[in-house]
Amino acid sequence: MPRRLRIEYEDAIYHVMTRGNARQDIVHDDDDRRRILDDLERVVARSGWLVLSFVVMTNHLHILLRTPRPNLARGMQAFLSSYSLHVARRRRRPGHVFQGRYKAEMIEDESYYWTVSRYIHLNPVRAGLVARPDAWEWSSYPGYAQPSRRRPWVAHQALLEAWRGEHGGTDPSDAYRRFVEDGLDHPPPSPFREAFGGWALGSPRFVDRLRHLAAPAADPLVPEARQLTGLDPDLICATVADFYGLDPAALALRHDPHIARPVAAWLCRYHTQAPLRELAARFGLSRADSVPNLTRRIDAKLPTSPGLAGEMEQILRLLAGAARARGDGLDRESPGLRGEW
Numbered sequence: 001m002p003r004r005l006r007i008e009y010e011d012a013i014y015h016v017m018t019r020g021n022a023r024q025d026i027v028h029d030d031d032d033r034r035r036i037l038d039d040l041e042r043v044v045a046r047s048g049w050l051v052l053s054f055v056v057m058t059n060h061l062h063i064l065l066r067t068p069r070p071n072l073a074r075g076m077q078a079f080l081s082s083y084s085l086h087v088a089r090r091r092r093r094p095g096h097v098f099q100g101r102y103k104a105e106m107i108e109d110e111s112y113y114w115t116v117s118r119y120i121h122l123n124p125v126r127a128g129l130v131a132r133p134d135a136w137e138w139s140s141y142p143g144y145a146q147p148s149r150r151r152p153w154v155a156h157q158a159l160l161e162a163w164r165g166e167h168g169g170t171d172p173s174d175a176y177r178r179f180v181e182d183g184l185d186h187p188p189p190s191p192f193r194e195a196f197g198g199w200a201l202g203s204p205r206f207v208d209r210l211r212h213l214a215a216p217a218a219d220p221l222v223p224e225a226r227q228l229t230g231l232d233p234d235l236i237c238a239t240v241a242d243f244y245g246l247d248p249a250a251l252a253l254r255h256d257p258h259i260a261r262p263v264a265a266w267l268c269r270y271h272t273q274a275p276l277r278e279l280a281a282r283f284g285l286s287r288a289d290s291v292p293n294l295t296r297r298i299d300a301k302l303p304t305s306p307g308l309a310g311e312m313e314q315i316l317r318l319l320a321g322a323a324r325a326r327g328d329g330l331d332r333e334s335p336g337l338r339g340e341w
Contacts (some may be wrong), residue, residue, distance in 0.1 A: 263311070
């Protein structure tokens with residue numbers, strides 16, 4: 001089963017993590033930190049998410065959340081796009097703030113709330129930024145340590161209600177604080193160390209359920225998942241050229257501004273096994289390392305261009321149909337297609 005599928009369903013639980021582009025900082029000062037949390041609060045209000053815990057670090061962030069409606073992708077797009085616009089305007093710096101797509105790890109049920117949230121809350125301590133997790137203001141933990149510091153949009157009570165009593169005492173708030181702070185003396189490993197494929201935390205039955213959910217439909221615009229693998233680059237180029245009404249030879253014209261060329265390059269890069277040097281020659285590029293520069297045009301346009309996203313969706317459906325007809329190019333454990341843009 002491919003890693004990092006964008007599987008969505010009602011009441012799904014995720015650990016979401018996103019890093020700065022090229023591991024650069026995503027925040028530079030407290031104004032940035034306040035803004036990124038304001039943007040998160042707004043998307044929580046609009047999407048109905050339950051945020052159980054979060055932490056904003058210097059070059060990445062973590063969120064543990066539950067989605068009553070299947071809308072993780074839509075909400076994350078709004079959240080990250082809004083903050084990226086803030087950075088571009090404030091610093092007059094165009095380009096990507098975040099490194100590609102966010103990582104979303106699936107979690108089976110509430111029994112994992114405490115271990116995953118502890119891992120999140122101890123991030124600033126592991127990084128040497130503070131000695132205790134309640135000293136890091138840009139985290140949900142201060143609200144668990146002191147109710148007066150709670151943010152109203154964090155679902156503190158939902159996390160505390162997941163208490164099973166195994167940590168002693170009769171007060172879940174006190175038990176949770178002790179549970180987290182025990183990790184100062186005995187740092188726990190990442191709870192995802194034992195996750196299936198590193199991204200699905202739960203029982204074999206849960207993993208089987210994810211396989212079933214992924215089988216009929218999944219996100220076509222996720223490079224990491226590679227739902228369509230091993231496609232023939234000739235098939236992709238012919239399909240793209242036909243879709244846009246072009247001669248396939250036009251895709252090798254280096255200075256042609258038509259969107260078809262970067263679209264075909266993007267699809268070939270993420271849905272074939274062709275090496276970059278082969279793709280460079282196919283798209284009229286002199287060097288292999290120029291291919292990512294070409295495909296970044298698509299990465300940059302997709303979040304803000306519903307029209308382009310719709311075109312990519314149609315092309316992917318055509319490719320899926322062609323691959324099935326030919327009997328190649330489809331990973332047997334990969335899902336089909338579902339647009340999330």
